[in-house]
Amino acid sequence: MSSPSPKPQQAQKSKAPQSSDTLYESRKKLYVRAVTGVFANWRWALVWITQILFYGLPWLSWNDRQAVLFHLAERKFYIFGTVFWPQDVFFLAILLIISAYALFFxxxxxGRLWCGYACPQTVYTEIFMWIEQKIEGDHIRRQKLxxxxxxxxxxxxxxxxxxxxxxxxxxxxxxxxxxFSPTSELLEAARTFSFGPWELFWILFYGAFTFLFAGVLREQVCKYMCPYARFQAVMFDxxxxxxxxxxxxxEPRGVRKKGVDPRSLGKGDCIDCGICVQVCPTGIDIRDGLQYECIGCAACIDACDQVMDKMNYPRGLIRYTTENALKKNWGNKEIVAHVFRPRTLIYGTVLAVxxxxxxxxxxxxxPLRVxxxxxxxxxxxxxxxxxxxxxxRLHVMNMAESTRTFTFEVSGLPGVKIAGGPPRIEVGPASTQSVTLQVLVPYxxxxxxxxEIEFLITAEDDPSxxxxxxxxFLLPR
Known part of the structure; x- marks a missing residue:
């Protein structure tokens, strides 16, 4: 068996300060080793899906407008055929509740499925690391450079x-x-470099933070800045x-030649190659147990499985499993059966409702509000x-995606009527139109x-x- 490849410098497990002068140890740059495998493929699939959606949605059109647009100036959110108004803040509250319970569930x-596969920090770090690898080389070449x-x-x-x-x-x-600003307007502004001050600020601000977080800080965002890493363990059982x-x-781990029975050497299946540490984007050693720095990306599983294949050992030395499964030696059937337990059933029920x-x-x-x-x-x-x-003064909100004409009637008092006869107004799609009505009543x-009086507003094309x-209505005393 060939000798193991040189190990790049990795962040060491943090130790308690030896004196009052060493309260903080400067960061040691990680040279993350690239890895392939089942979970890496899933991770890259999520990268493609999320980025196709993120970069593609602003370019889609729907009924002669941008399909997805959070138009702050108009105080309207367009999401394909649905338009949300300020009065729809109730739906935003429900979305936040859905997001929270989906995370809990x-x-x-x-565990940290979101962190490992779909979090923007993970996604953009993967993209920036791929670019770095293509330009500067693998982890060893990058360290030498x-x-x-x-x-x-x-x-x-x-x-x-x-x-x-x-x-x-x-x-x-x-x-x-x-x-937040129509793509067509942004393209024209880019062509003439005439961005508004807020547009230019947010382009540079968001771009700078993407560069800083994904290119420079990387694992430090997950370890020190993200609050989820600090409290996620309370949702584990x-x-x-x-x-x-x-x-x-x-255990006990140790090097050995390929084909040698580890039991004959008094050793376990771990050959102590350190590749599981080299591929970890946060630089931890999963063999030290569950740590809050672990984002659940499963890169160490892919790396370890490849080593086990080369040694002709069974896969799964590092794997997705549960604490009870390890203690009680459960198989996959028992693990799956315990997915549906009181905690997940409660979370799932609330989420579904x-x-x-x-x-x-x-x-x-x-579709009509007045x-x-x-x-x-x-x-x-x-x-x-x-x-x-x-x-x-009546403010008519046509929440449909087509132009509609509305008529107005009034009732509630004998002889009540609208001066000049029942008016008609045309309201464009997802638009608001105001009309002033003079209501007359006998003395x-x-x-x-x-x-009490009542206005009846009806769409001409759809009386339902x-x-x-x-x-x-006020009458003088």
Whole structure:
């Protein structure tokens, strides 16, 4: 068997300070080794899916507008055929609840799935590390390049890497802003370099943080800045699937030749090659047990399985398993059976109920809304013919994706009518239109003071789409 490849410098397990002068140990740069395997393929599949969605959605059109646009200036969120208004903040609250319970549910089942496969920090770190590997080489070449004196080759590779990183970061910032400002306007602004101050700020700000987090800080974001790493363990229990080193099978670890029975040497299956540490994006040794720095990416599983294959040992020395499964020597059948336990059933039930409530709320949402506002500058006045006039301003919100014409009627008092006859207004798709109505009532039609009346707003093309809004009519005392 060939000798193991040189090990790149890795961050060592943190130790307690030896004196009051060493409260902080400076970061040791990680040279993460590339790995292939089942979980690496899943991770890259999620990278492709998330980035196709992120970079692609702002370019899609829907009914002559951007398909997904959070238009802050208009105070409207467009998501394909649905338009959300400020009055729909209820749905935002439900989405936050869904996100929270989805996190609780999947974390209780299999640990930090979000962190390991879909978190933007993980996704962009994977992308930036891939770029770095293509330009500077593998983990050994990168370490040698860092340690080498400045040369034309080093300057060229560093410059090329930073240039590509910068372009990716700027395009990411541009795409982020495109969710809040129409893409067509941003493209024109880019062509003439006439961005608004806030657009330019957010493009540079988001791009700079993408560059900093994915290219420079990397594992430090997960270890020190992300709050989820600090509290995620409270959602674990002995039946949560986590990445685990099988200590009973692997210890005592030690090097040996291929084909030698480790039991004859008094050793376990772990050959102490250290590759599981080399591929870890946070630089931890999974053999030391569950640690908060572990993001659950399963790179160590892929690496260890490849080593086990070369040694002709069974796979799974490092694997997804549970604390109870290790203690009680459970197989996959028992592990799966314990996925459905009280904690996950409660999380799953709440998640399902809230999701159904969200879908029901969207499906039953009224496509027409009307706000009635009394003209407070002229509460009630007498006009010709001995009639009393009240003035109202109606804000009509057409929440549908097509232009509609609405008619107005009023009822509630004898002889009540709208001056000039029933009006008609045309409201564009996902638009608001205001109309001022002068309502007339005979002087003796009701009691002095406040009287109830009702406006009926009806869509001409669909009489079933109507809305009744109650208000009050003031008669002088």
């Amino acid at each position: 999947f974390t209780a089942i299999a 860092d340690q080498a004196p400045m040369s034309a080759n080093k300057l060229f590779r560093r410059s090329a890497k930073f240039l590509v990183w910068g372009l990716v970061a700027l395009w990411t910032g541009f795409t982020f802003v495109a969710y 002995p039946d949560t699937l986590v990445i685990t080193y099988d200590e009973a099978r692997g 809230v999701c159904l409530a969200f879908v029901w709320g969207l499906a039953s949402r009224d 706000d009635v506002i009394r003209d407070r500058a002229s509460l009630a006045r007498e006009v010709e013919g001995g009639q009393i006039e009240n003035v109202y 003796d039609a009701g009691k002095p003071g406040s009287n 789409l109507s809305l009744r809004e109650e208000t009050t």
